[in-house]
Amino acid sequence: MFSSRDLAEASGLGAARSVAGKAALIGGLVLLMVLVMLAPFGARTKQVSSACPPNGPGNANDPVPTGQLRVTQIAYAKIIDSVAVARGLPGQATLVALMTALQESQLQNLSYGDRDSVGLFQQRPSTGWGTVAQLMDPAYAANAFFGGAQPPSPPGLVDINNWYSMPFTVAAQAVQRSAFPDAYARHEDTARSIAEQAGIDLNRTGDPYAGRSGSHAVPSGVSPSGAAIANQCGGGLVDGRPIAGNWPPEKQNVPDPTGTGGMVTPRTAAWVAKARSALPNLSITCWDAHLWNPTSDHPKGKACDVMVGADSRKSATARTKGDQIANWTLQTAATTGVRYVIWYGKIWSARTGVWRVYNGGGIYNPNDVTGGHYDHVHVSMY
Incomplete structure (x- = not known):
């Protein structure tokens, strides 16, 4: 199970130097831990799912949460990314994991779900993902989602051939095997926003098969904005750069x-x-x-x-x-x-x-x- 130290480091408490700074961050941490402990009792599966209906990819993103919910999401995003970084996975792996967790649990560590599903990724003990206690540990759950040679046995992301060249929702579905395979796509913008707030580098390169056993071809420097995706464009299409500015709404007049x-x-x-x-x-x-x-x-x-x-x-x-x-x-x-x-x-x-x-x-x-x-x-x- 994750500890108060895990959440402290994920929330930035470990970086505080002044007494005043630590006091302010400790207050926020206490609220965060209360929220994390109470979250499983504040909603039921239908309520959580209703916030992200599986009505097809790309139609809409979830409303931007404010306050402690977003603080909790950022903290868990940091834990997930820390696992990916420790394993040497590219930022693209973190993005797929965040999109998945947003769809499955709104990036909350739930102690309940459909049938025996629990945790950030709603993994099921009965299908071999691990014990309830293990799956309620965000670091374990993230490692299980990413997969590899170590237990548990269900295939994770690195066990999927060429996952890095798939659409993100297809890669997520290859692991989750959901009844709503396209639902993950609608969370991409939200996942990117959380990653930006958490200071996560989604353009980080890495080995997309890190932790996988056996021989496999390892492409060089896979990242979501690198060659693996850019090469899919073909022809004379050029890559751009993030240029979203402040464009106020206009009327149809x-x-x-x-x-x-x-x-x-x-x-x-x-x-x-x-x-x-x-x-x-x-x-x-x-x-x-x-x-x-x-x-x-x-x-x-x-x-x-x-x-x-x-x-x-x-x-x-x-x-x-x-x-x-x-x-x-x-x-x-x-x-x-x-x-x-x-x-x-x-x-x-x-x-x-x-x-x-x-x-x-x-x-x-x-x-x-x-x-x-x-x-x-x-x-x-x-």
């Missing part, structure tokens, strides 16, 4: 310049004007009711689709045109307020600055020409 008859935000209309000026012969459509996807930015007047004229998987001309549109959009995003871009089976976010595999958001078939965005570039604005 401008007629759609693409002639749909709908209304868009001034930011969207300005992007259309700049795109038409910079790129030749664009076929753009912005506002659309999108009745099949109520979470879409199109009916909000904050998204546009730029058609490339053909299936870019079969047309080099269409691929080149789409790459040109996508790259220009990334290069100008800091001044236009672009939030994310989807093109050629990949999605780029201004918040992370990197391309990653697009999973369809629980709405579209990513293998379809339109669902995978092989015939158009989607651009969403803040």
Whole structure:
């Protein structure tokens, strides 16, 4: 079981030098430990699960918690990452673990769950993950999730071949084997936010198979923003950088310049004007009711689709045109307020600055020409 020293170090208490500083941190630690002890009795499984419904990836992130809940999440995130760092795993492993724990327990060390599931990752003693006492120890639970040659026996992350090149939700599901395999994807932004607050380096390189027995090919320097993911982009797509700024909300009060008859935000209309000026012969459509996807930015007047004229998987001309549109959009995003871009089976976010595999958001078939965005570039604005 984790100790008060574990939580003290995870919360930063060990770094305090002054008496006043230690007193303030001790007060916060006491509140944290009370919260951790009371958390299992303050909710039941249905209540916890209702905060993160498994309704498909990418639709929404959990509301940002404040106060002691976020303090608790940060403390546990530090413990999980300390295990990954000690093992020499890349930051990408920590990210997958945080996304998993957010879905399974809201990153809380629960003493209850579905059937006999307990702990941060809701691991089950009856399926070989360990005893209840072991699984209630966050460090043990994290080691079990990461897997390797040491017990327990269920395969962990490092036991999954090529997990580092999979979409994060697929890697998590390969370990968890959940009834809702796509649910982990919706927690990526929350996990990144917690990691940032915890001072965790998700770009850290490492051995993705650290702790695994037997021979295996070890790629060099795997990290979520490194070659393992960048190479998936292919073609002429370029990596960007995190550029998310302060873009205040806007009302839909401008007629759609693409002639749909709908209304868009001034930011969207300005992007259309700049795109038409910079790129030749664009076929753009912005506002659309999108009745099949109520979470879409199109009916909000904050998204546009730029058609490339053909299936870019079969047309080099269409691929080149789409790459040109996508790259220009990334290069100008800091001044236009672009939030994310989807093109050629990949999605780029201004918040992370990197391309990653697009999973369809629980709405579209990513293998379809339109669902995978092989015939158009989607651009969403803040």
